[in-house]
Amino acid sequence: MFPTLLIVDDEPGILKTLGDLLQDEGFEIKTAANGYEALKRIEEDIPDLVLLDIWMPGMDGIDTLKEIRKTEPHLPVVMITGHGTIDTAVTATKTGAFDFIEKPLSIDKVLITIHNALNFQKLEEENRYLKKKNLDRHAITGNSAPVQQLRLQVFQAAGSLMPALILGENGTGKELVARSLHQLSQRSEEALICVNCAAFSPEHIEHELFGMEKGGTDTTLARHKGSIEMAHQGSLFLDQVADLPMSAQGHLLRFLEDGRFHRAGGSREIQVDVRIIAATNRNLEQEIRLGNFREDLYYRLAVLPITVPPLRERKEDIAPLASLFLEEASLRGKIPVKTLSTEALALLCTHDWPGNVRELKNIMERIAISVQETDISKEILEELGFGLPALPDPMAARDYRSAMDLFSVMYLRRQLAIHNHSISEASEACGLDPETFQKLMEALAG
């Protein structure tokens, strides 16, 4: 299929010669003698590109362009200008024209501009497609009442510029909620900068957030912009915000008050427009009582609080989430999709999911890759440690020894659950070697 060009010019001579030349180059040509006719043509059938004369009686090129933009924001428009009307042409590019070509027209220049505009348009389309896909990637899966409520809260918060604070246990989906919030907001075309506040030492977190003006001889501290500046016009996601040291909390509070800050070592005041989204799995009210978190900062951050419920409180979501993760893993690994039997699913619903959705995702990915069968039975899950009998409360144990044994088994099971049901990962996290971990599990189970 050849690209369709709409040529808009009040000079019949130009319509004819330019039309014939471009038709010879393989384009399909439509013409319009004025702005009104052009809008009518576009309404009938959208062309791939418009060549639009600026000087026309009645509605001129700029007004026609403004009208086109109302219904067709992405349609590439190239302006044709008379000699000496560069200022108007610049106004046109500001109004959304792709480029302009001067009369008398050189066919080479016309062809290059058309090809550039069509290529750019293709790239833009791909980008929009990827953006849309990205939106799906950040979709919050689940049909339980708490997740429906969560989606509504995210949607409402996306329409505001106020800081949002996302609360919830480990692995519940706080980062996913933050990404979804940004994607649904008017800032989705701009950057979402993510900073894990727990990943930096107290000295480095301020440099990471606010940037650095002078670094002396230490090259790792060279002059650089901080995440706040990089997020200008977009959003900044502060994950594990409870880990911010006190001095950084003070600077963040000041920034939240008026959008201004200084780079470390700098005296120039910088103002940016950034939407803050913070998250934590800690109980911030308790951290305030313990003196670890500033109360005034908490109130600034928590203008729009969003709580992501733990998976054990929305077990209806286990089935759709498990299917999603099995499907995603099989797509990635190019292997057949696996499904859970009814009994296997019922067994998953008896589990408490201390690692929440991340634990479910990890286990489904492991099953997708390592299990041969496409129907996942209850027995396969039992081999991975699901469905172990519930343990009595260690506080009610008859003596110290039994209380300690009960506690140890609970601890090891929990570590196993959090770490992907993998003995090597869990043992490393607990500081035990895998053999000891396994032996302890067996001895305590007996």
Ligand SMILES: Nc1ncnc2c1ncn2[C@@H]1O[C@H](COP(=O)(O)OP(=O)(O)OP(=O)(O)O)[C@@H](O)[C@H]1O
């Ligand atoms: N409702 C959901 N739908 C689809 N995927 C989800 C959902 N909730 C969580 N996930 C996935 O589970 C994983 C863990 O989620 P995420 O990293 O957002 O959790 P988190 O609460 O930020 O964790 P942490 O407390 O450790 O920072 C991610 O891969 C995420 O995409």
